[in-house]
Amino acid sequence: MRRFAAVGAAAAVLVLSGCGGEEVGDKPDLPDETPALWNPCDVLDPTTIEDAFGTVAEEENGETTAPECRFVPAAEGDPAVTVNYLLFSGTLDEAFETMDLSPDATSTSPQVEGADATRIIVNAGPKNLAVSGFVANGDLIQSINVVDPAPYDEAAVVAGISDLLTTLSKHAVDSGVTDESSAAE
Secondary structure, three states, rough: HHHHHHHHHHHHHHHHHHHHOOOOOOOOOOOOOOOOOOOOHOOOOOHHOOOOOOOEEEEEEEOOOEEEEEEEEEOOOEEEEEEEEEEOOOOOOHHHOOOOOOOOEEEEOOOHHHOOOEEEEEEEEOOEEEEEEEEOOOEEEEEEEEEEOOOOOOHHHHHHHHHHOOOOOOOOHHHHHHHHHHOOO
């Protein structure tokens, strides 16, 4: 019986080796990195930035795998704007617990339709104004950072960030991002 099993295994090897005579083609080119699933620039453009902050800016997008939306001002002294995102399974408050905020910064939480939570952090100094806005929709947290050199209009920058948080939140809701992140839980 042992001899029969050995002969059967040898025959199977010979039969299977006969199937491998064809040459296999080249492997397909696959991306080295997974493309990002979200790009904050999908809903923002230089006109939106000009409306929000009064600055003419050129849009610069990040890479496909790491989108970051930057609006570089055309004129020196105008505000620079960066928009980004992260996926975070906790709340916006939990995300803030991991951040090192300046003791001089002020924080507000304006209401934004469709958002789970929002936060605007303002750090006004003698040389420039730094304002960051955050909006959470499900696991998606989008952020806007504005740096405006002196002289600056703090109220106008905060109002501009608030408007953009609303735009970003609406886009997330309309895109179904909140449904997808809720379904993942």
